[in-house]
Structures are given as structure tokens and as C-alpha cells.
Amino acid sequence: MVIAMTDLAIKAEGLRRTYRSRNGWLKPSWRHTEAVRGISLEIERGELFGLLGPNGAGKTTTIKMLTTLLLPTSGSARVAGFDVVQDTREVRKRVGYVFGGDRGLYDRLSGLDNLRYFAELYAVPAREQRTRIAELLELVGLTGREREKVEGYSRGMRQRLHLARGLLHRPEVLFLDEPSIGVDPVGARELRRTVADLASSGTTVLLTTHYMAEAEELCGRIAVIADGAIQQIGTAEELKHRTDGRRVLTAEVFGASEADLDRIRLLPSVHGVTVEDRGLSQIVTVQSAVGTDIEPQVREALTGIRVGRIDKREPSLEDAYIAIVTGVDRDADERTGGTAGVPG
């Protein structure tokens, strides 16, 4: 798809970022880490675009470059039509950045004073501040709580205040970096509704998240980023094609070791195996070729280990995501001869 520049909210070409860190003082040695390796992106105005990837994949580094907080090592990017290196002030006037977590607010101030201060910082005209703040407090459901100090706010309230802060100056492009992290399901649902409303009113949203359901529900297109590069880009349906011809088996096991999992990985029709620790138990997810009943072979590979419930199902977006990401990990392991992953 070719999009005219004027329709683009974000255009990145070959964006790279290398971090240099020093070890030791007397005989310093320098370590270079490529957090982002040549990302190219085109996001239309009004689009709600998802950026998915594991921790350290380069999502936050990419956002920092697009919001002018970090200079790219090479490559270029334009946001709302302005260059992120040359026209920083113009870009900053037009972007909002909201990130998840407890930090990023002045705990000693009330929610209202936080917004008043950021309204000054983000150049909201004085005559508009009062109505804009009231409007946003209403939007994020903090009306009536705005005079309480932020130090007493719950995680969900803080997150909603973050969103209000990011929207104060009516940004054309809103960057949401894992906004629903740690937010309870009801709060997360309200947040998703607000984000969807923003996009439908014309704001471009770039959303990073770990929650596949969130990405699938909200995002028109999704890019999967891993190992500092975009591995796949498309709609949720298009990404799911990655798992065409596959079936998924999930098994609850107790005390499986890496060697046990390796035995499953070596089975002929297995495409990928992941494990998720859940306290005493583990959930092993096995992707295999369709038409093969893998269960007896998995049970045999896990001989001697207590196996609980086993389910089989069609692949989901999460399975597609895992297939993409684990594929990259395997490639990176082969390249480096060790564990892949970069800070970012």
C-alpha cells in the first residue's frame, strides 16, 4: 500500500538506535547494543496502530525516537509531517506520550494541579485550561477526585490521569506505551473504550501492549517487533496466517525441565514450544502441523512428570505472535550462539 506523505501521521525509514555503555573506569571497555535495527513504518492519520513485542524488543526505544526524546543513530522519521531531529518543537506540539506504571506524575500535587502544571508545560492557552481540564477529568472518570493528592491514587486512577495529561494539548498523534499494565480488567476496558473513541475522532494512536486481546480489539494494523526489527506487519487476521496449517496444544504440567521441553521441540511435526510459569504449575503450549495428533508424543516426552489438563484448539493471535517472536529468538540464538534480546 502506497500512502501519500500528507496522509501519514508517522513515517519512519531505516530507524536505528545503538546504545553505548561503558564498563570500568581505569580500563574502560565499551559495549554497543543495537536496540533498534532499521525500522521502517508508515502510519496513516487517524489510524490506531499496534506495536507488539517482548520486553527488550525495541518498542519503547522506537517511541522515544518518534517523540524526540532520543536521537536516532541513523535513519529518519517524520511525525505529523515534521522531522523528529530537526523540528523537535513542532513535533512536541503535536504528540502526546502516555506510559504505564506508577511513575510520571507529581505525587505531592493533586490530580488537578498535575494537569494545571502540564497544561502550562504543553502550552494550553490560559483561557482554555479550565474547560479542557474539566473535560478531560470527565473523560477519564476522575471528576470529583481531582483535588486529592496523587500519592493516594490507585494504579488505575494514575493511569487515567496519565491519559488525561497526554491529551491536554489535543495531540494529533498519541503514543500509548503499555497503558493498561497493572490496571484491573474493568479499568482496562474503560481505557480501551477511551482509546477507541480517540481514534474514531481522528487522533492517530500508536499503542504498544503485551495484551493480544487488547491489540486485536483496538488496532487496525499491528506490527510485531522483536530483536530490534519489525518482523511482521498487517491486520490481526493477516498476522494469524502465520499459523495457517497449525494446531495448538496446551498442557498443564508440574515440574517440567528445559530438557523435557527440548524433547518436545525435537518431535517431527512440532513448530514451536513455549512455557509459562504459573506458580506450582506450568502451561506448555505446543504448535504443531495440522492433521497430526501430537498428544501421545507429548505425553511420552513428558514421561515421569505429572501432567494435568490438556486442550487442543485453533491458533489465536497470541499463537501467531509467539510463532513470530520465537522464530526470531531462534534466529538470534543461531547468530550469537547464545540468548537473544536487547535492552530497549
Added chain:
Amino acid sequence: MTDVLAKFRLVGTGGVLAYRALFNWARLPVFIGTLLAEPVTQLVFFVYLGRQLGVANDTFFIVGNAVLAASKAGVYGGTMAVGNERRFGTLGNVLLSPRSRSAVFLGRALPYAANGLFVAVFTLTVGSLLFGLDLPVQSLPGIAAALVIASLTCAFFGLTLGALGLRLLDVWLVSNIAYVLLLILTGVNVPSETLPGWVQAIGDFVPVTHAAEAARLAAAGADFETLAGPLALEAAVCVGFAVLSALLLHVFEKAGRTSGSLETI
């Protein structure tokens, strides 16, 4: 015109909100203990020490320590104005502002200067009452001018240290050292002429030195013409630190964007 008013709002309203958000000692009990009781205690200590050693009279220590009292809010406040942004994780949000950095950060210095001035006046008043120092009325404008300029100089000096907070993780260490050095370098508790030449030379470029001299001259009944010299020198140091802090904030922000060293998010 609208731009100018907006800048005033950023400096005024923004500065006060930032003060409330970032100043660790804004709570009343901490304010009283740290900014009121401690400088008075220090003044009392040096007055008695001075009497014991016969170095100088009470006026020397009362006026000198009152001027120095302006430094604590400035030095630590200025550091907090930048350093605490890291603590709250708000630095990234502030740096995303399209507004002028000079207006954002220099505006933050003003509440600390006002705070320093209040502390200095309080310390001078309490010191004078405790030790029966009777300052002539005609000396008060000169002393007031010295305190105002010293408070501003200390706030911009603190902001300069705070700018280092964009580069250093542990900027408080620098502030602690700087605060103690002011005790020695400014000649507030040791007559300058008894200090080695190189210490005196450094002292000429730090806050308080010239303001303390002006305040002492005023207390001794000097006319405004005599005070103008040291007051002008203190004002020059003030402008120097204001410019230096703006420069460092600009340079370190740029360097941080290049190296990725800013703890932004």
C-alpha cells in the same frame, strides 16, 4: 503580547506548582526544622565560637550567617527542581514540552529565591533579638538589597547544580559538598582576609560572598555608594549562574538525547 503573558504564567504559576511538587521541605514541620531552626542554631553556634576565639564581633556572625541562611533553600531547592524529576519519573514528560527550557527551569528558581529570602530575614530577626543586635533603620534597605540579590544568586547556583542532575544520578552528593564549601569560601564565618589567596579568589565567584560584605557594610552604617560595589559584584555572580544553568540544561538535555542517558521514562 499573548506569548509574553503565557511566558509569565509559565514562570509564575508553573514555578509555584513545580515548587510544591518538587521541594522536599515544603511540609511545615520539615520546613521549620530544616529551614528555620537549623540556620538559627548555626548562627548561635558561630556567635559563641566567635566570642570564644575573639575573631570578630557578634554583628559579623549574625549578619554573615543571616545572608548565608538564604543558601540552603536555593542550593538544595535548585537541585530538587531538576533532580526530583528523576525521582518521580516526570523528566520525560517535562522534556516533551515545546516551551522554552529557560522559562520552564529559570521560573523554578524564583520560588526558591523567595524561600531563601524569607529564611534569611527570619534568621537575621531571630539572631538580632537573641543577641540584642540593634540595626539602625537606615541600614535596612542596604541589608534588604543584599539579601534579595543573595537569595537569587543562591537559587540560580542551585539550579546550576540541579542541571548536573541531567548528567549525574547522584547529584545530591554535589549539593552537599557545595553547601559546606559555601561555609568556607564566602568568608561568612571566617574573615576573608585570613583565608589563603586562592580560597579568596574562588570565594569571589560563589554566591553570598559579596552580599555578606554589602550587608555588613550596611549594618556598619555605610552609604549606598559604598554598598553599590559589592552589590553589583553579587548581581554579576547571580547573572553568571543564571546563564550557566540555562547553558548546562541545554547542553545536558541535548547530550542526553544523543547518548540515551536521560532517565526519561
